[in-house]
Amino acid sequence: xxxxxxxxxxxxxxxxxxxxxxxxxxxxxxxxxxxxxxxxxxxxxxxxxxxxxxxxxxxxxxxxxxxxxxxxxxxxxxxxxxxxxxxxxxxxxxxxxxxxxxxxxxxxxxxxxxxxxxxxxxxxxxxxxxxxxxxxxxxxxxxxxxxxxxxxxxxxxxxxxxxxxxxxxxxxxxxxxxxxxxxxxxxxxxxxxxxxxxxxxxxxxxxxxxxxxxxxxxxxxxxxxxxxxxxxxxx
Amino acid sequence: xxxxxxxxxxxxxxxxxxxxxxxxxxxxxxxxxxxxxxxxxxxxxxxxxxxxxxxxxxxxxxxxxxxxxxxxxxxxxxxxxxxxxxxxxxxxxxxxxxxxxxxxxxxxxxxxxxxxxxxxxxxxxxxxxxxxxxxxxxxxxxxxxxxxxxxxxxxxxxxxxxxxxxxxxxxxxxxxxxxxxxxxxxxxxxxxxxxxxxxxxxxxxxxxxxxxxxxxxxxxxxxxxxxxxxxxxxx
DNA sequence: TAGTGGTCTAGACCACTAA
DNA sequence: TAGTGGTCTAGACCACTAG
Numbered sequence: 001x002x003x004x005x006x007x008x009x010x011x012x013x014x015x016x017x018x019x020x021x022x023x024x025x026x027x028x029x030x031x032x033x034x035x036x037x038x039x040x041x042x043x044x045x046x047x048x049x050x051x052x053x054x055x056x057x058x059x060x061x062x063x064x065x066x067x068x069x070x071x072x073x074x075x076x077x078x079x080x081x082x083x084x085x086x087x088x089x090x091x092x093x094x095x096x097x098x099x100x101x102x103x104x105x106x107x108x109x110x111x112x113x114x115x116x117x118x119x120x121x122x123x124x125x126x127x128x129x130x131x132x133x134x135x136x137x138x139x140x141x142x143x144x145x146x147x148x149x150x151x152x153x154x155x156x157x158x159x160x161x162x163x164x165x166x167x168x169x170x171x172x173x174x175x176x177x178x179x180x181x182x183x184x185x186x187x188x189x190x191x192x193x194x195x196x197x198x199x200x201x202x203x204x205x206x207x208x209x210x211x212x213x214x215x216x217x218x219x220x221x222x223x224x225x226x227x228x229x230x231x232x233x234x235x
Numbered sequence: 236x237x238x239x240x241x242x243x244x245x246x247x248x249x250x251x252x253x254x255x256x257x258x259x260x261x262x263x264x265x266x267x268x269x270x271x272x273x274x275x276x277x278x279x280x281x282x283x284x285x286x287x288x289x290x291x292x293x294x295x296x297x298x299x300x301x302x303x304x305x306x307x308x309x310x311x312x313x314x315x316x317x318x319x320x321x322x323x324x325x326x327x328x329x330x331x332x333x334x335x336x337x338x339x340x341x342x343x344x345x346x347x348x349x350x351x352x353x354x355x356x357x358x359x360x361x362x363x364x365x366x367x368x369x370x371x372x373x374x375x376x377x378x379x380x381x382x383x384x385x386x387x388x389x390x391x392x393x394x395x396x397x398x399x400x401x402x403x404x405x406x407x408x409x410x411x412x413x414x415x416x417x418x419x420x421x422x423x424x425x426x427x428x429x430x431x432x433x434x435x436x437x438x439x440x441x442x443x444x445x446x447x448x449x450x451x452x453x454x455x456x457x458x459x460x461x462x463x464x465x466x467x468x469x470x
Numbered sequence: 471t472a473g474t475g476g477t478c479t480a481g482a483c484c485a486c487t488a489a
Numbered sequence: 490t491a492g493t494g495g496t497c498t499a500g501a502c503c504a505c506t507a508g
Binding site: 004005006040041042043044047061062063064065 | 476477478479480481485486487488
């Protein structure tokens, strides 16, 4: 058995909540109903619902049912999923590439200490602006050590996703994220790109992604406009 | 039935781990063994063990058993540990209490949707400023639903820590954190408290801590001055 | 091969909600 | 009173670990 019953039900209900098929305050079908619909035992249904409740998607009320919780208008940006995977489910997302992947020297005063190997390898840089519902929300500068990235600059990304490309073409899985968070005021360039007034407060993130390749990290540096959307994080 | 079987087993095992009867690396008795010792079904044992695993006290290994974990879950400021535990190791930390725990009504337009029960229960509020190396770095407004917090406002915190107090005196463990992050400019009061100029950009966090008590959440709202220190996060 | 945890079933009784 | 979620049982088969 590849995927388990409770996982399938959990995934299905979660996506139905995220897509708006079940809205805030709605009652899910009862445990017995879900069980007979999917031809699984009630205890198996309960396992899926318990997981959803632990993650805050629903709350269970004895004698009443499972109630869909408020969905937050927020971008789950602090997880280590790629941008499109995280935000795309609930919002329309576009990416504009300011600089396609380019081999360069590392910037001076890089925000993380680099190993000698990374220094010598050089880096691939790309710059992108992320749009949510046609508003520019985030500028991202990404830096990858130029180690084993054959044809990386020449071929387009798989599904437009950096992380999918690393996974499928370079067997490099993102396993972890380490990040530093600051509040800063927008400089002129950043304000122009995010279409905000200069001095607007932005969240600045320095990130180091850990990967399944030993000693291989992906770095990124980004600014987020949080006036309309917040950055959300759930551990 | 006042206390449930899985709760009793959970509590017993947890205290045996905390007291050192089971040490790091030890195997707990198997699920079948615990079941026959306590004359309860294996599924009931599993529920207690699953809870312990979720909270990081043990890890379960298929084919082997349940292994007692190291006691510390180390993480950065965005983790769900209390402030003193996280920052205190490397920096000198002090806390100034602006408002000691006080029973109040909930603020208008609270940042998370509250359940009816939480609304009716009222809340305990406290306000604290955190200092790192004698600089005010963070203002934290904490809100706890006034449910079962007997003598909470009358007694001091255990070791000065809210989370230790909740754990030891109220059997409430923090299990998870959900948070929204924004950049804002300091208003006058906040600027004064953090000793920064008005309009300085600050990181604003809205937090909802999940706990081991069903449907019991702790809320907090905080401002961080990130000019000197950043907020770090490692998943 | 014996023992372990992972998943699952088909029942059961209870306390609670809402009509 | 009918239906709901909370707890619990006594089985079952599986994949995995370790001797």
